[in-house]
Amino acid sequence: DQQVKQNSPSLSVQEGRISILNCDYTNSMFDYFLWYKKYPAEGPTFLISISSIKDKNEDGRFTVFLNKSAKHLSLHIVPSQPGDSAVYFCAANFGNEKLTFGTGTRLTIIP
Amino acid sequence: GAVVSQHPSWVICKSGTSVKIECRSLDFQATTMFWYRQFPKQSLMLMATSNEGSKATYEQGVEKDKFLINHASLTLSTLTVTSAHPEDSSFYICSACGLWSYNEQFFGPGTRLTVL
Numbered sequence: 001d002q003q004v005k006q007n008s009p010s011l012s013v014q015e016g017r018i019s020i021l022n023c024d025y026t027n028s029m030f031d032y033f034l035w036y037k038k039y040p041a042e043g044p045t046f047l048i049s050i051s052s053i054k055d056k057n058e059d060g061r062f063t064v065f066l067n068k069s070a071k072h073l074s075l076h077i078v079p080s081q082p083g084d085s086a087v088y089f090c091a092a093n094f095g096n097e098k099l100t101f102g103t104g105t106r107l108t109i110i111p
Numbered sequence: 112g113a114v115v116s117q118h119p120s121w122v123i124c125k126s127g128t129s130v131k132i133e134c135r136s137l138d139f140q141a142t143t144m145f146w147y148r149q150f151p152k153q154s155l156m157l158m159a160t161s162n163e164g165s166k167a168t169y170e171q172g173v174e175k176d177k178f179l180i181n182h183a184s185l186t187l188s189t190l191t192v193t194s195a196h197p198e199d200s201s202f203y204i205c206s207a208c209g210l211w212s213y214n215e216q217f218f219g220p221g222t223r224l225t226v227l
Binding site: 009034036041042043044045046049089099101102103104 | 145154157215216218221223
Protein backbone atom coordinates (compact mmCIF):
# COMPACT_ATOMS: atom_id res chain seq x y z
CA ASP A 1 0.00 0.00 0.00
CA GLN A 2 1.66 3.17 -1.22
CA GLN A 3 0.80 5.76 1.42
CA VAL A 4 2.74 8.53 -0.29
CA LYS A 5 2.30 8.90 -4.03
CA GLN A 6 3.94 10.98 -6.68
CA ASN A 7 1.82 10.37 -9.74
CA SER A 8 4.11 12.06 -12.21
CA PRO A 9 7.22 9.99 -12.77
CA SER A 10 8.77 12.75 -14.84
CA LEU A 11 8.45 16.45 -15.55
CA SER A 12 10.21 18.75 -18.01
CA VAL A 13 10.31 22.50 -17.47
CA GLN A 14 11.96 25.33 -19.35
CA GLU A 15 14.75 27.09 -17.55
CA GLY A 16 13.48 30.17 -15.73
CA ARG A 17 9.93 28.87 -15.47
CA ILE A 18 8.22 27.46 -12.43
CA SER A 19 8.49 23.76 -11.63
CA ILE A 20 5.63 22.26 -9.67
CA LEU A 21 6.02 18.79 -8.21
CA ASN A 22 3.05 17.12 -6.61
CA CYS A 23 2.61 14.58 -3.87
CA ASP A 24 -0.48 12.93 -2.41
CA TYR A 25 -0.79 10.92 0.76
CA THR A 26 -3.42 8.68 2.23
CA ASN A 27 -2.47 8.44 5.89
CA SER A 28 -4.22 11.25 7.79
CA MET A 29 -1.89 10.65 10.73
CA PHE A 30 1.06 12.16 8.85
CA ASP A 31 1.99 15.49 10.38
CA TYR A 32 5.38 16.27 8.91
CA PHE A 33 6.35 16.38 5.27
CA LEU A 34 9.69 16.71 3.57
CA TRP A 35 11.10 17.04 0.09
CA TYR A 36 14.41 15.49 -0.90
CA LYS A 37 16.45 15.93 -4.04
CA LYS A 38 18.49 13.07 -5.40
CA TYR A 39 21.12 12.84 -8.11
CA PRO A 40 22.00 9.47 -9.64
CA ALA A 41 24.26 7.32 -7.50
CA GLU A 42 24.04 9.73 -4.60
CA GLY A 43 22.04 9.85 -1.39
CA PRO A 44 19.03 12.17 -1.10
CA THR A 45 19.61 15.73 0.02
CA PHE A 46 17.09 17.44 2.24
CA LEU A 47 15.43 20.42 0.57
CA ILE A 48 12.54 21.73 2.59
CA SER A 49 9.93 20.54 5.06
CA ILE A 50 6.59 21.57 6.43
CA SER A 51 4.66 20.77 9.56
CA SER A 52 0.95 20.05 9.39
CA ILE A 53 0.22 23.18 11.41
CA LYS A 54 1.31 25.25 8.43
CA ASP A 55 0.10 25.44 4.87
CA LYS A 56 3.15 27.04 3.34
CA ASN A 57 6.88 27.14 3.90
CA GLU A 58 9.34 29.06 1.81
CA ASP A 59 13.10 28.84 1.48
CA GLY A 60 14.67 30.81 -1.32
CA ARG A 61 13.52 29.44 -4.65
CA PHE A 62 11.70 26.56 -2.99
CA THR A 63 8.19 26.73 -1.56
CA VAL A 64 6.18 23.84 -0.23
CA PHE A 65 2.40 24.05 0.01
CA LEU A 66 0.30 21.72 2.12
CA ASN A 67 -3.42 21.13 1.66
CA LYS A 68 -4.43 18.88 4.53
CA SER A 69 -8.04 18.52 3.50
CA ALA A 70 -6.97 17.24 0.10
CA LYS A 71 -4.00 15.32 1.56
CA HIS A 72 -1.84 16.97 -1.03
CA LEU A 73 1.43 18.81 -1.00
CA SER A 74 3.43 20.45 -3.72
CA LEU A 75 6.91 21.80 -4.20
CA HIS A 76 7.36 24.92 -6.28
CA ILE A 77 10.75 25.84 -7.68
CA VAL A 78 11.03 29.27 -9.22
CA PRO A 79 12.91 30.16 -11.25
CA SER A 80 13.98 26.70 -12.36
CA GLN A 81 17.67 26.24 -13.06
CA PRO A 82 19.55 23.49 -14.91
CA GLY A 83 21.09 22.33 -11.63
CA ASP A 84 17.60 21.54 -10.39
CA SER A 85 17.46 18.54 -12.74
CA ALA A 86 17.24 15.56 -10.41
CA VAL A 87 14.77 13.13 -8.90
CA TYR A 88 12.60 14.65 -6.18
CA PHE A 89 11.10 12.56 -3.41
CA CYS A 90 8.44 13.66 -1.01
CA ALA A 91 8.33 11.95 2.35
CA ALA A 92 6.03 11.99 5.35
CA ASN A 93 5.88 10.79 8.92
CA PHE A 94 4.07 11.34 12.19
CA GLY A 95 5.38 11.61 15.68
CA ASN A 96 8.75 9.95 15.79
CA GLU A 97 7.91 7.32 13.26
CA LYS A 98 9.89 6.34 10.20
CA LEU A 99 9.72 8.31 6.99
CA THR A 100 7.54 7.04 4.19
CA PHE A 101 8.81 8.04 0.77
CA GLY A 102 6.97 8.66 -2.45
CA THR A 103 8.06 7.05 -5.70
CA GLY A 104 9.87 10.11 -6.96
CA THR A 105 9.53 12.52 -9.86
CA ARG A 106 12.37 13.07 -12.29
CA LEU A 107 12.62 16.77 -13.06
CA THR A 108 14.44 17.88 -16.18
CA ILE A 109 15.14 21.55 -16.70
CA ILE A 110 15.50 22.43 -20.36
CA PRO A 111 18.03 25.19 -21.05
CA GLY B 112 25.01 20.80 8.18
CA ALA B 113 25.04 17.23 9.37
CA VAL B 114 27.26 14.98 7.28
CA VAL B 115 26.87 11.25 6.82
CA SER B 116 29.42 9.15 5.00
CA GLN B 117 29.27 5.64 3.62
CA HIS B 118 32.04 3.25 2.76
CA PRO B 119 32.61 1.80 0.28
CA SER B 120 30.86 3.86 -2.38
CA TRP B 121 30.74 0.84 -4.65
CA VAL B 122 31.62 -2.82 -4.36
CA ILE B 123 31.63 -5.78 -6.70
CA CYS B 124 31.70 -9.24 -5.17
CA LYS B 125 31.21 -12.85 -6.08
CA SER B 126 28.05 -14.70 -5.25
CA GLY B 127 28.21 -16.30 -1.81
CA THR B 128 30.52 -13.77 -0.23
CA SER B 129 29.60 -11.29 2.49
CA VAL B 130 29.88 -7.55 2.13
CA LYS B 131 30.03 -4.98 4.90
CA ILE B 132 28.90 -1.39 4.37
CA GLU B 133 29.72 1.30 6.90
CA CYS B 134 27.66 4.36 7.68
CA ARG B 135 29.16 7.13 9.77
CA SER B 136 27.80 10.39 11.09
CA LEU B 137 30.79 12.72 10.90
CA ASP B 138 29.79 15.75 12.92
CA PHE B 139 26.94 14.67 15.13
CA GLN B 140 25.86 11.78 17.29
CA ALA B 141 23.26 9.69 15.53
CA THR B 142 20.90 8.09 17.98
CA THR B 143 19.07 6.40 15.14
CA MET B 144 20.27 5.21 11.77
CA PHE B 145 18.22 3.86 8.91
CA TRP B 146 19.14 1.58 6.06
CA TYR B 147 17.37 1.89 2.72
CA ARG B 148 17.55 0.06 -0.53
CA GLN B 149 16.77 1.58 -3.87
CA PHE B 150 16.08 -0.36 -7.04
CA PRO B 151 16.40 1.40 -10.40
CA LYS B 152 13.63 3.91 -10.97
CA GLN B 153 11.99 3.04 -7.69
CA SER B 154 11.52 4.70 -4.37
CA LEU B 155 13.65 4.29 -1.31
CA MET B 156 12.56 1.22 0.59
CA LEU B 157 13.30 1.22 4.29
CA MET B 158 15.01 -2.00 5.31
CA ALA B 159 15.62 -1.46 9.00
CA THR B 160 15.95 1.06 11.78
CA SER B 161 18.80 0.81 14.23
CA ASN B 162 19.32 2.50 17.53
CA GLU B 163 22.69 2.62 19.20
CA GLY B 164 23.25 -0.30 21.50
CA SER B 165 20.10 -2.20 20.64
CA LYS B 166 18.92 -4.64 18.03
CA ALA B 167 17.73 -3.30 14.72
CA THR B 168 14.06 -3.26 13.82
CA TYR B 169 13.53 -4.79 10.41
CA GLU B 170 10.74 -3.98 8.01
CA GLN B 171 8.40 -6.69 6.91
CA GLY B 172 9.91 -8.88 4.26
CA VAL B 173 13.53 -8.03 5.08
CA GLU B 174 15.55 -11.04 6.21
CA LYS B 175 17.38 -10.10 9.36
CA ASP B 176 19.75 -13.06 9.06
CA LYS B 177 20.74 -11.94 5.60
CA PHE B 178 21.08 -8.24 6.29
CA LEU B 179 22.96 -7.93 9.57
CA ILE B 180 22.91 -4.50 11.12
CA ASN B 181 25.14 -3.38 13.93
CA HIS B 182 24.93 0.05 15.54
CA ALA B 183 27.86 -0.16 17.90
CA SER B 184 28.37 3.52 18.56
CA LEU B 185 26.60 6.84 18.15
CA THR B 186 28.55 7.53 14.99
CA LEU B 187 28.74 4.17 13.25
CA SER B 188 26.29 1.62 11.89
CA THR B 189 27.18 -1.27 9.64
CA LEU B 190 25.12 -3.33 7.23
CA THR B 191 26.48 -6.74 6.30
CA VAL B 192 24.94 -8.51 3.35
CA THR B 193 25.66 -12.17 4.08
CA SER B 194 26.04 -14.77 1.36
CA ALA B 195 25.24 -12.20 -1.28
CA HIS B 196 23.45 -13.24 -4.46
CA PRO B 197 22.89 -11.35 -7.72
CA GLU B 198 19.39 -10.34 -6.61
CA ASP B 199 20.99 -8.44 -3.73
CA SER B 200 22.60 -6.10 -6.22
CA SER B 201 21.21 -2.68 -5.45
CA PHE B 202 21.95 0.79 -4.19
CA TYR B 203 22.07 0.85 -0.41
CA ILE B 204 21.68 4.14 1.40
CA CYS B 205 21.92 4.91 5.08
CA SER B 206 20.56 7.90 6.92
CA ALA B 207 20.97 9.22 10.41
CA CYS B 208 19.21 11.55 12.74
CA GLY B 209 20.23 13.06 16.02
CA LEU B 210 18.49 13.77 19.26
CA TRP B 211 17.29 17.15 18.04
CA SER B 212 15.17 15.86 15.21
CA TYR B 213 13.82 12.50 14.19
CA ASN B 214 12.00 13.95 11.21
CA GLU B 215 14.97 15.24 9.33
CA GLN B 216 17.19 12.40 8.32
CA PHE B 217 20.57 13.09 6.78
CA PHE B 218 21.52 10.68 4.08
CA GLY B 219 24.80 9.13 3.15
CA PRO B 220 25.96 9.09 -0.47
CA GLY B 221 24.96 5.47 -0.94
CA THR B 222 26.78 2.25 -1.81
CA ARG B 223 26.36 0.49 -5.12
CA LEU B 224 26.57 -3.28 -4.61
CA THR B 225 26.97 -5.56 -7.60
CA VAL B 226 26.99 -9.29 -7.00
CA LEU B 227 28.33 -11.37 -9.86
